[in-house]
Amino acid sequence: MRDMDAERLRLLHEIQEAEFTALELQLFLDTHPEHTGALHEFHQAAERLAHARRRYEERYGPLLSYGFSMSRHPWQWVDEPWPWEIEYPPRKDR
Amino acid sequence: MWVYEKKLQYPVRVCKPDVQMAKYLLTQYGGPNGELAAALRYLNQRYTMPTGRAKGVLTDIGTEELAHLEIIATMVYKLISGVSAEEMRKAGLGDHYATFDGDLFPKDAAGVPFTAAYIAAVGDPVANLHENMAAEEKARATYENLIRLTDDPCLKDGLRFLREREVVHFQRFGETLMHVRDIFSEIAGENARVLVRVPMGPPH
Numbered sequence: 001m002r003d004m005d006a007e008r009l010r011l012l013h014e015i016q017e018a019e020f021t022a023l024e025l026q027l028f029l030d031t032h033p034e035h036t037g038a039l040h041e042f043h044q045a046a047e048r049l050a051h052a053r054r055r056y057e058e059r060y061g062p063l064l065s066y067g068f069s070m071s072r073h074p075w076q077w078v079d080e081p082w083p084w085e086i087e088y089p090p091r092k093d094r
Numbered sequence: 095m096w097v098y099e100k101k102l103q104y105p106v107r108v109c110k111p112d113v114q115m116a117k118y119l120l121t122q123y124g125g126p127n128g129e130l131a132a133a134l135r136y137l138n139q140r141y142t143m144p145t146g147r148a149k150g151v152l153t154d155i156g157t158e159e160l161a162h163l164e165i166i167a168t169m170v171y172k173l174i175s176g177v178s179a180e181e182m183r184k185a186g187l188g189d190h191y192a193t194f195d196g197d198l199f200p201k202d203a204a205g206v207p208f209t210a211a212y213i214a215a216v217g218d219p220v221a222n223l224h225e226n227m228a229a230e231e232k233a234r235a236t237y238e239n240l241i242r243l244t245d246d247p248c249l250k251d252g253l254r255f256l257r258e259r260e261v262v263h264f265q266r267f268g269e270t271l272m273h274v275r276d277i278f279s280e281i282a283g284e285n286a287r288v289l290v291r292v293p294m295g296p297p298h
Contacts, residue, residue, distance in 0.1 A: 012101060013105070015101065016101065016102075016103070016104065016105065019103075020103065020104070023103075023154075023158065024262070026154055027151070027154055027155065027158075027262065027263075027266050028266075030147055030150040030151045030154060030266065030270075031147060031151060031266055031269035031270055031273065032269075033147065062100065063099055063100050063101060064097055064098070064099055064100070065097055065098045065099075065100075066097055066098075068097055077100075082100070083100060083101050083102045083164070083168070084102070084106070084164070084167065084168040084171050084172075086102075086105075088105040088106070088107050090107070090248070091107070091251065
């Protein structure tokens with residue numbers, strides 16, 4: 001298991017939060033395609049996600065494969081830790 | 095086409111190694127109500143769904159189930175990481191260790207290997223959606239059993255997240271079922287389902 005620096009974990013958390021919001025709204029929109037409020041919130045979440053992802057990738061390397069993310073030299077995709085190896089700090093609200 | 099994202103959908107925390115719990119959790123990896131069965135069931139059913147909405151719901155929920163499969167795998171990986179062969183044996187995972195060492199294998203808590211028979215599909219979208227709603231409820235109940243089986247607050251947190259997702263999926267499948275029923279009832283005649291379900295037109 002690997003410890004990550006606090007800023008990296010914070011950005012990762014922000015990405016997880018924004019993407020979860022977008023995912024939840026996507027499922028809702030699948031069955032409510034005419035819901036304008038949900039579409040608006042979806043766009044807001046997507047913007048938050050894009051912003052957080054850009055900041056994360058600039059500092060820590062690619063999150064997406066197959067050309068959706070860029071890499072510095074040498075190829076950063078293979079950098080550890082992989083998702084299952086990350087040691088998350090305890091939840092603050094518990 | 096799928097694109098891998100190098101992150102978990104939800105952070106997996108484990109407060110302490112627990113081999114016994116890893117054994118129980120395997121049921122959500124390769125058991126009958128597990129995430130692998132769910133992902134394959136939905137992604138396999140989507141091709142013949144009658145509407146764009148239904149195809150979308152099955153694609154998106156099927157894809158989310160793959161992320162849940164990764165969460166369960168991560169939980170098991172963390173629960174057994176650094177554990178000795180002796181500890182594996184004491185917790186009833188000696189047989190697993192003998193064959194797989196620390197690798198995962200899709201099977202249920204009793205060791206029954208994953209089978210394609212878990213992937214229900216009958217071609218009828220109404221029957222398939224009912225099947226999926228029942229599957230989500232069974233998965234929710236399984237997560238509740240697992241939450242009761244552990245005293246690890248870190249693990250409970252992740253299991254609660256997965257349990258809540260089953261509730262949301264049940265809701266979306268229910269809405270999809272009503273939508274598909276509405277479409278069928280709009281089409282007059284006894285051949286309604288046949289008309290909707292054959293996108294290529296009549297055979298020639």
